[in-house]
Amino acid sequence: MAPLATxxxxxxxxxxxxxxxxxxxxxxxxxxxxxxxxxxxxxPPLPAVFPDLHQNTRFLYEATAGAANARNVGVQSxxxxxxxxxxxxxxxxxxFLTQAIRAAREADITGGDxxxxxxxxxxxxxxxxxxxxxxxxxxEEMQFSVTANLATSMNVFNHVGPFRADLSEDLDWGRxxxxxxxxxxxxxxxxxxxxxxTTWTELRAKWNRITAELHGVHNSDGKPTVLWILRALAMPxxxxxxxxxxxxxxxxxxxxxxxxALGVLARLRLWRMFAMIRLTIPQxxxxxxxxxGFG
Numbered sequence: 001m002a003p004l005a006t007x008x009x010x011x012x013x014x015x016x017x018x019x020x021x022x023x024x025x026x027x028x029x030x031x032x033x034x035x036x037x038x039x040x041x042x043x044p045p046l047p048a049v050f051p052d053l054h055q056n057t058r059f060l061y062e063a064t065a066g067a068a069n070a071r072n073v074g075v076q077s078x079x080x081x082x083x084x085x086x087x088x089x090x091x092x093x094x095x096f097l098t099q100a101i102r103a104a105r106e107a108d109i110t111g112g113d114x115x116x117x118x119x120x121x122x123x124x125x126x127x128x129x130x131x132x133x134x135x136x137x138x139x140e141e142m143q144f145s146v147t148a149n150l151a152t153s154m155n156v157f158n159h160v161g162p163f164r165a166d167l168s169e170d171l172d173w174g175r176x177x178x179x180x181x182x183x184x185x186x187x188x189x190x191x192x193x194x195x196x197x198t199t200w201t202e203l204r205a206k207w208n209r210i211t212a213e214l215h216g217v218h219n220s221d222g223k224p225t226v227l228w229i230l231r232a233l234a235m236p237x238x239x240x241x242x243x244x245x246x247x248x249x250x251x252x253x254x255x256x257x258x259x260x261a262l263g264v265l266a267r268l269r270l271w272r273m274f275a276m277i278r279l280t281i282p283q284x285x286x287x288x289x290x291x292x293g294f295g
Contacts, residue, residue, distance in 0.1 A: 003035040005082035005101050008074035010067040013042040015050060017195075018088040022054045030097040037077055038088070039070035068163035071147065075157060083157055085150040090114070090192040099190035104151040108182040109174075111135050111145025112190025119195070123260030124203050127268070128196040129251040130261055131242075139186040144174025149192045156182055167216025203264070204271065211272060215279045225280050232276035235269045 007025060011018050018038065025036060036057040040046045051059045062073045075083060082104040086092060103110035114133035118125045139145050147170045160177045163169040174184060197203045218228050242265055252258050
């Protein structure tokens with residue numbers, strides 16, 4: 001029987017979590033109606049024996065780095081009209097496929113809830129609990145959904161066009177979709193779980209990527225460099241505006257956790273100021289890279 005929907009999963013050097021993601025999807029309702037496509041984007045690629053452990057999944061390889069490129073390869077290989085996107089480090093809920101298929105039938109584009117899990121508590125996990133994956137706000141205020149939990153149709157995707165690499169592809173794709181008149185709907189019952197970052201190194205790596213991608217969006221919009229620099233200089237000042245959000249968050253239940261989250265917020269905003277400014281400094285091609293952090 002031909003599949004009803006396709007789940008597309010980009011993967012980069014995290015075989016353990018990819019296995020957990022695929023096992024969770026295998027346990028979902030509607031599994032027999034859905035095709036899974038994993039597009040490996042890692043160096044080195046997945047071991048040759050890995051597909052044997054997940055025989056009901058199609059494995060592809062995309063040599064050009066970037067999740068946007070990997071997702072596009074997955075879409076090109078899909079044979080269904082319903083497209084469901086998640087990430088290799090996500091664990092879908094048991095009814096995820098049921099919810100995603102229903103959402104794709106009823107709405108142009110749907111973003112679901114991304115719930116955070118943590119193995120232990122510290123300042124980084126406290127910060128993540130407050131600020132990471134605020135899907136309702138992304139969708140209702142910023143008109144995009146993260147691709148860790150997104151459902152749409154091939155018809156909509158082809159009209160909007162592929163994800164664009166080297167910028168914030170989910171933000172860019174969502175903005176292009178809404179500009180064409182498509183509506184993005186938030187569905188809180190369409191759930192995947194994502195682990196919190198637990199160390200400063202992991203958090204900084206995440207914001208290395210996001211900062212570079214947001215700079216790409218800024219440039220693609222034709223906005224002046226001076227505006228980007230002004231945004232960078234405002235980063236440390238923005239900490240004050242976020243203090244009430246941390247202090248009032250129901251996800252932090254102790255003053256110690258709130259204080260730790262505020263400390264990470266201040267450190268990250270200061271780091272982001274330098275990282276953003278660094279992106280405006282011309283570099284030789286061999287030196288061009290995403291921003292490094294300090295501390």
